[in-house]
Structure formats: C-alpha cells, structure tokens
Amino acid sequence: MTDSATSSNPTIVLAGATGDLGLRIARHLVQRGAAVRALVRPSNTSPAVASPRELGVEVVEVDFNSVAALQQACTGAACVVSALSGLREVIVDAQKRLLDAAVAAGVPRFIPSDYCIDYTKLPAGSNRNLDLRREFSQRLDQTPIQATSVLNGMFTDLLTGQAPVILFSPKRVVYWGSADQPLDFTTIENTAEFTAAAALDPTTPRYLRVAGEVATVRGLQAAASAATRQPFRLLWAGSVGVLGAMSKIAKALTPKNDDVFPPWQGMQYLHNMFTGKPKLAPLDNARYPEIRWTSVQEVLATRPAA
Template identity: 40%
Template sequence: MEKTILVAGATGNLGKRICGELLKRSAEVRAIVRVNTDDEKIEALKKMGVNVIEIDLKSIEKIADACQDVDCVVSALAGLGDVIVDLQKTVLDGAIKAQVSRFIPSDFCTDYNALVPGENRNFDLRRQFRAYLDSTSIKACSIFNGAFADILKYNTPVLNLKDRSISYWGDKEEWKLDFTTMDNTAAFTAEAAMDGNAPRNLQIASFQISPKMIWDDVREATGHEFRMQKLSSLEDFAQSIKKQRADNPAGEAELYAKWQQAQYMYSMFSTQHHRLDNLRYDNISWTTEFEYINSFLK
C-alpha cells in the first residue's frame, strides 16, 4: 500500500534528497515549508513531484492539518536551539495532534548517546529534543550516520588537501571514523520512513576509515604521500576546545562556529558505530571509501 511521508526541512540539501528517494519508492511525499520560502526552492520540489505546503510553522494547528493521513514525519531541519528544539517540538506536536504514528528526528550525526553531555553543543540540543520526543506516545527512529562524507573535501585536519596532511589526536592513527554520503543517508532514511518496524536507533556508515587508511587511499588515488601527524592528546584537544568556546561567545549564535567544528571532530575520535545497520535494507548501493576519495582527488 502506498505510504504518505511528510518531510520538514525539504528545501535543504539532505531534505531534498530524502524527498527524491521517497518518490523513487512510490511514496506520496508532502513537504511543509515556511511562508515566503524562496520560489525556486519550492518549484524544484514541485517538479520532482512533491506536494509542497506553505504554512506558518509556528502553528501546531496548521502543521496538524498538513499531517492528516501521514504515515511518518521526517525532520531534516538544521539549525540551533530555535530549530532543533523549538521548531521540531512544534512539528512533533502537530504530528501527534494529527495522530501520525511515526517520527524521524533530525539526528543525522554521530551517535551521541554514549558521549558525555556538555562536550558538543549541537548534540546537547538533540539530546534536549530527544528527551521531549521520548516523553510522547509517537514511535521514533533516529538515524545516526556519523559525519557526512563531504567534510573530507573541505580541508579539515583529518584530510587537508591544501597542506597535503592527514592528522589525528591521541593514539588514534588507526581509529576508524564513520562517514556517510548524503545520497546514502537519504536513501536509508527513505527506507526507514516507510518501515513501520524500524527501531528507535539505527547506525549507518557508507564507510569506516582511519587516518592511516585515508593516507593509503590518497596515495593510491594521487601517487603522492601526504604528511601524517599527531596534533595532540585527546585531553589537550578537549581543553583547547573549551578555551576556544570561552574566548568566542559570539559563536553560540553560529551553527558552524569554529569551536563547534572542533567539538564534532573530537566526538568522531571519541566514539564510533559498533553495530552498523547498513544491511537492514538490501537495495542501497553503499559508497566505498576509495570510491568516494577518488571521486574528488582523481
């Protein structure tokens, strides 16, 4: 039977991909967007076949109306507390009012459940929303994808193309990091949205790769040997992040504050996915580490 899935955050990079993957699976896809959303973004969704509903996203009643007869709400919203906590609560309340049975929150990140609260601002916001979500009767499913593989292109310490270096902290040269492409994340999310038996938590990764493995792949892809370096102990890294945050209070209002990026890197070297659920759905073609790295280094 055809399922109806509503997506919040559908105009974003991930949200639009999720809509596309749902349509491939013959779902009826609705998207709720703010009034006065950019016309080009709305038209792009409509051309795909998405039913776009422009509403006041502060209105639980309007959201509930949009959620009538919906099987699952998927949140691909991105932002700080006003979005991840406040707006998601409103979307959730509207879904519950409309008696939607399932909700996928915007937990597209490293699985923060085993991490210490206070070490990552964006994870703390997701914890706050998770507590509210789990206090309701709706069935929830969080999808943890580690880091989006795109960051490997952007000269982070893990792979700095400009400096031709690969870095790590502590004794983590062979620590495997979880990376998932946006396309793989979107495909898996679409499958989970249509899976009424999806569990509370799902962990995925297109590939798990250590700094040493990145070094090997870069050498194979380019013929060049990048510099491998230890930057500091994890303890010193944690202290430097705290100092960065204290010295830059304006960053509290920035989604991608420099210290927040460092917090995320610290989390990747502090936890990893031990139980991948990649095989739960058998029609996803997972991107390999060399395939991905070679795609932008060749």
C-alpha cells in the same frame, strides 16, 4: 490533502526539504513510490523551494509556529521526517511543535533531524549541537509516537575540504590521539537513501546506525593516496585532550552568533569522534540490502584537482 497513510503509496511529510539532505531524502522517497508532502514556511522565497516541486513533491506552506497548522499539514501521513537544521529554536522548539502536531494528527511514526554520531554515548556538555538533539530526543521519548533516529557518523563529503582532517595541499592527514581509532563516515546521499527506506519501513527500531565506511586515520591516509595517486603522510596534532582544550578556547574567543557550525563546533565533533565514545555499533547497513555504500576513497576521488 488526502489520507494515504494506509495506501500502497504512503504519504511522508518532510520538513527541511529545501536543504541538501532534505532534498535528497525527498528524491529517494519519490523513487521508492511515496507521496511526499514537503512543509515550507510561507516566508521562504528561496529558489530552493522549486526543487522539491520539480521532483513531483507536494509543497505545502505552513506556519511552523502553529501546532494547529502543522497538525493539518500532517494529517494522513504514515511518517513525519525532519531534516531541519538550526540551533535551539529549530532543533528543540520547532521540532517540538512538529512532533506535537504529528501526535495530534495521529501520525504513527517520526524521524527526527539527528544524522550524526551516537550522541547517546556522549556526556552532556561535550557538544552543543548534539546536546540539543539529546534534549529533543528526551521529549520525543515521552510521546506515544514510534520514533526512529538515523545515526550516520560524519558526512564523508566533509572530508573533501570542510573538515580539517585531510589536507590536500601539503598532503597530510591530521589527527589527534590514536591513528588506529575507528571512525564512522557516511555520505549525504547514502544517509538520505537510508532515511527514505526507514521512513517507509513501519518496523524500524528507536535507533538505526549506519556507516558507509568505518575507517581509521591510517585508512584515510590510504584512501587519500589512492584517490589522488599521490602519497599522503600522517600529521599528529596532539592528544585528544589537546583537541578538547582547543575547542573550548576557540568557543570562548568566538563572539556570540547564530552560526550552526562555527569552527569550534567542528572541533567538538572531531574531539567526540577521536575519543571513540560515539562509535556506532552495531551497524544496520544490511537492513536495506539494495543500498550501495560509497567509500571514502570514492568521495575523495570526486574532488576536483587543485
């Protein structure tokens, strides 16, 4: 490993490069001329480990439980980017060790694994996964490293089936509260491209907020109708309070497990969005003008016909 933090091809250390978002970040970093060093656990025998190597990424096996080992792996980097996914042992504990290692190695910048709605505007206890990100951000702000969080709303890709909002078979768009509440959506690809640009930009602020499209439920209805060339109708499922109560009941009835995204977590996320509290503003979409933002309609049009 060489010290290239000040060269024309800065080294970016990336944790989580074997995941969907992380691999896309790696690809965009390589396309932008960065030398990418992906950190993977020695026990990771997944075929996904081969994917970063195919991009020309340096893959380094490292013990994520050892700050000393992580410090060595971070040496010479211009920025550490985390795309890790998990619960407390990952988002808080593993990221803390990665952060401590970056600080000890003298890395100037750190991008945590946020990639979500604006949790800084939400009350504690309203969303388990975002509470963990808030907790880590408090630790991050106590260090001398320059931190930047990328906030992107909901991944637009989830609207093709995983998020129970656009129902393709009955041709309905389900919502709670107001059909005119603005909601933030950004594709995984756009989020990765923006994050790569931010990782190579030494002037980034503490938070960067982007939305590939800001759409109301009526906007989602229009996008679904245009993408499928079939009329979609709105289906009001109740007030925002009803959705909040439903998420609490679903959580109470769900056995304890290690799922990162159980159904009730998705309900919490939708509840947060429909309250309007975590709406992203101001948006930083124009910061890197070369990025072309993908619309909701474009994403829905790629969904295979039923």
